[in-house]
Amino acid sequence: MEDFGQILRAAIALFIIIDPIGLIPVFMALTHDATPQERRALLTQAVYVAFILMLLFAFTGTGILSLFGISIADFKIAGGILLLVIALRITNEAHYGVSAGGRPGVVPLAVPLLVGPGAITTTIVLIGTRGLWITVSAVVLVFLVSYIVFRYVGYLYIILGKTGADVVAKIMGMLLAAIAIQFVREGLQEIFRL
Secondary structure, eight states, rough: OOHHHHHHHHHHHHHHHHHHHTTTTHHHHHHHTTTTHHHHHHHHHHHHHHHHHHHHHHHHHHHHHHHOOOOHHHHHHHHHHHHHHHHHHHHSHHHHHHHOOOBIIIIIIIIIISSOOHHHHHHHHHHHHOOHHHHHHHHHHHHHHHHHHTTHHHHHHHHHHHHHHHHHHHHHHHHHHHHHHHHHHHHHHHHHOO
C-alpha cells in the first residue's frame, strides 16, 4: 500500500508537469484543420512517442548523471530552478498561441510539449528519490491518463473552452512552482547535510 501511495504521488507530480488538460488548446490549435480521425491518430502517435522517450530517460537518466559526476541533490536544485522558470511562464504568459503549420506529429506534440525539460527533470529526480520501479509505474500511469485525455480532446475542449483550459493551466503552473521549490529545498538540505 505504501508503494501505491508513492506511485500516486510521483504520478501526480508528473501529471502536473506534463499537464495534458492545459495542453488541450495547444493541441486543438495545432490540429485545427485535421479531421477528428486524423487528430486522434496524431495525438495517439504523440503519446506513444512521448511515453517511449520518458521510459528511455527513466532507464538512462541516472547513468547520465553518474557519467558527469552530478549528484541527485545537484540535479534537484538545477531541476527545481528550471521547473520554477517553466511554472512562471505558465502562470504569466499566454503561451497557447501556436501556429499550425502543416501536420504536427512527433514534433512539437511529443517533444517538447509532452516530454519537455520539466518532465525529463522530474523523471530523473524521481528515479533518484523514489527508485526505478516507482518512477516507471508513475510514467505508465500518467501516460495512460494522458492518452485518455487526448482520446477525448474534442469533447474536453468543448466542455472547458479556451478560458477553462487556460485557468486549469494557471492552477497547474502554481502547483508546479510549489513542486519546484520542494525540489530546491530538498536538494539544499541534502547538500548541507554532507
